[in-house]
Amino acid sequence: MTVIPLLKKEYVTKLGEEGKRVDGRAFDEFRQITIETNCVNKAEGSALVKIGNTQVIVGIKMDLGEPFPDTPDCGVLSTAAELIPLASPDFEAGPPQRDAIELARVVDRGVRESEVVDIHKLVITPGEKVWIVFIDIHILDYDGNLFDAASLGALAALLTTKMPILRMMESGALVKKDLEAWYNRTHIEEIREIYSHPDIDEIVAKKKKGTVKNIRLPMTEPPISCTAVKISNFVFFDPSLDEDELADARLTVATDANGDIRAMQKGLAGSFSKEEIQNVIQGALENGRKIREQLFTKIGK
Amino acid sequence: MEQKMRRVVIPSQCLGDAGPFKAGRGTFTEAGKIYSEHLGILNQEGDVLQVIPLKGRYNPIPGDFVIGIVLEAMQSSWLIDINAPYPAVLHVNEAPWEVEFGDTARYLNTGDSVLAKVLSVDESKKLQVTLNDRNLYKIKGGNILEVDPSIVPRIIGKKGSMIANIKKYSRCRIFVGQNGRIWIDGPVDGIDLVLLAINKIESEAISYGLTDRVEELLKQHAKDVR
Secondary structure (H helix, E strand, C coil): CCCCCCHHHHHHHHHHCCCCCCCCCCCCCCEEEEEEEEECCCCEEEEEEEEECCEEEEEEEEECCCCCCCCCCCEEEEEEECCCCCCCCCCCCCCCCHHHHHHHHHHHHHHHHCEEECHHHHHCCCCCEEEEEEEEEEEEEEECCCHHHHHHHHHHHHCEECHHHHHHHCCCCCHHHHHHHHHHHHHHHHHHHHHHHCCCHHHHHHHCCCCCCCCCECCCCCCEEEEEEECEEEEECCCCHHHHHCCCCEEEEEEECCEEEEEEEEECCCCHHHHHHHHHHHHHHHHHHHHHHHHHHHHCC | CCCCCCCCEEECCCCCCCCCEEECCCCEEEEEEECCCCCCEEECCCEEEEEEECCCCCCCCCEEEEEEEEEEEEECCEEEECCCCCEEEEEEHHHCCCCCCCCCHHHCCCCCCEEEEEEEEEECCCCCEECCCCCCCCCCEEEEEECCCHHHHHCCCHHHHHHHHHHHHCCEEEEEECCCCEEEEEEEHHHHHHHHHHHHHHHHHCCCHHHHHHHHHEEEEEECCC
């Protein structure tokens, strides 16, 4: 664990009083964001997101399995984050530590509570067979604000995910009867096209991919999460590495296209005042709008 | 000798005979020849050959002036992070204060920064630093930034030419530690100017004529020069 010199905090505070930030950004300004999708061949969906020098790669893998007993009519979402030592000298190898778990949980909540993935449409036979979606987050470079990079990466990857239906049929995990049951529950037209395809048995037997349409993951409006930190009475959006390390308190707000708040997470020991929280929400709405536009342009929506 | 290009050398590459040349930092001699220890840039000053690694942690050498951050105050010493592989020990005898046993935290505590000198490095790389020298003190105010230790010689420049320029145009007090930490104190726009110059040096560290280009950059952005 690196000790941060006390000088840095004094310096950030001094700059804050003059209305400036260490890297010259405005208080509510994000660094440049780039999104790249379909960058992992073996994954069902993937995205590489950069915010400044922070780099995160997210991969989506899908499988079939049993639902949880308390939610027999829902698919399963599972999010995991890994902070590998390659990304920062402060990250240790081994099982996920507190920070990695919090990161995975914040991303998971953003995706789950916003119901951006329609998990009811991932059910093939209630209580028996459902789709399981694994969201795996890998941090390649840590330069502050992992939360937003990881959430954005997860969304971009989910939005470009193609369900591995043919592969599951090849392995025998999914049969025509399942598809019929699935179609009757969801009325997704593409599913019917697959099982009523005249040559479907041959396609499956000969592993002819690309002859039937890919089915995208059933998605709704994505919520965009924006993080702000508080350093001695100043609130900074999209914290850089120094700001992340100096932060007294952190607040992540996920907002959707209607301007509704879909998820919130407050971290660290410090506190926010009522006005500061309203300020963060306002900033999250404005930045969220810009980031959403960029995401939609990227995935061609 | 004027080189046209800086030569990049790899570990164990032969650099020359030990007779006409002397082995400097980042090199070793074996059977009368000098070899490189790192992947880095060959640098010749007089008859001394040295290799500046392209990347890496700071390799402490006694007599280096460094900027340290206090990790822990112990009963009769402090543990100081000087960006080396191991933390350094600063014993109370090496501090300029009369410190009573167990009273160390009153003088320096976790998170404080000091200008220090590397006192000794033993065989197992255990480090000692000292504050008993001129101009060594606890730092107050200003900002500390970190660069790769390998570009410190470039920031200082030949006989301090680069750093003198930066100081002249930015009107800041700057101290460059050999361990890649740089302390800057002064007006806010001056600090911005220093950051701009250091970024340029970082990105163009391998090229020649950098001092002139940085001076041009400083001239463009500086408001007034003393």
